[in-house]
Amino acid sequence: MxxxxxxxxxxxEAERLVNVRYLGHCLHENRSVWNSRTMGWFSRCRDCRVEIQVDGYTQAKHLPADVLAHAWSQEHVKxxxxxxxxxxxxxxxxxxxxxxxxxxxxxxxxxxxxxxxxxxxxxxxxxxxxxxxxxxxxxxxxxxxxxxxxxxxxxxxxx
Ligand SMILES: [Zn+2]
Incomplete structure (x- = not known):
């Protein structure tokens, strides 16, 4: 458990450093968000161009901030x-x-x-x-x- x-x-803090420096992960906070009518919500990092698709919420008019934050946190490998x-x-x-x-x-x-x-x-x-x-x-x-x-x-x- x-x-x-x-x-x-x-x-x-150690993971944050090695993930960025040695593993090339994105931990920036500078992101754009957009909705594709057919594919749902996407977000892209303006600093390093990493792009994610947010699962679910395809029909939602607005993407809640916590949902977006959680989607990005999935990229944050422990x-x-x-x-x-x-x-x-x-x-x-x-x-x-x-x-x-x-x-x-x-x-x-x-x-x-x-x-x-x-x-x-x-x-x-x-x-x-x-x-x-x-x-x-x-x-x-x-x-x-x-x-x-x-x-x-x-x-x-x-x-
Ligand atoms: Zn980034």
């Missing part, structure tokens, strides 16, 4: 909740030159990624997918770990 719950949650999507992310990282390794201890998994002189290792997670999402996010400059978690890394001024 835990997996079901995860599939319904919002995207984590990468950490699926072994298949986690594997896709691993391949995407490897294509960009990252060496990806998993470390298993007591049924939990950490992920280490290494490229040149740079390496990142995650904490331990229940699944490889969760670990590789965290590792992928750590390779991105704008991903911030829990700001309170790493006081030892802060360089403080001496006065």
């Amino acid at each position: 835990d997996g079901e719950y995860k599939a319904d949650r919002a995207l984590s 990468t950490a909740a699926s072994p298949v999507n986690g594997a896709q992310l691993r391949y995407a990282l490897e294509r960009e030159g990252w060496r990806v390794q998993f470390l298993g201890v007591d049924g939990r998994t950490a992920c280490e990624v290494r490229k040149g002189g740079t390496s990142w290792r995650t904490r331990f997670f229940d699944t490889q997918a969760e670990a590789v999402v965290e590792a992928g996010a750590m390779t991105l400059r704008n991903y911030t770990l829990n700001p309170c978690a790493k006081p030892s890394n802060l360089v403080q001024s001496p006065h």
Whole structure:
């Protein structure tokens, strides 16, 4: 049931970053919406041109905002909740030159990624997918770990 719950949650910040950067998903909010008389409602992202068709509502004169938001949310893949999507992310990282390794201890998994002189290792997670999402996010400059978690890394001024 835990997996079901995860599939319904919002995207984590790590997923949002790796989905856009490594998997090429659309998470923009700049969308056009139109109705085709025969085919129903469509929406297209003005930024990256991804287009979706909204199921149902073919006869509706107006498309409710929540229906549109939900249709787009179907595009928002919870990468950490699926072994298949986690594997896709691993391949995407490897294509960009990252060496990806998993470390298993007591049924939990950490992920280490290494490229040149740079390496990142995650904490331990229940699944490889969760670990590789965290590792992928750590390779991105704008991903911030829990700001309170790493006081030892802060360089403080001496006065
Ligand atoms: Zn887009």
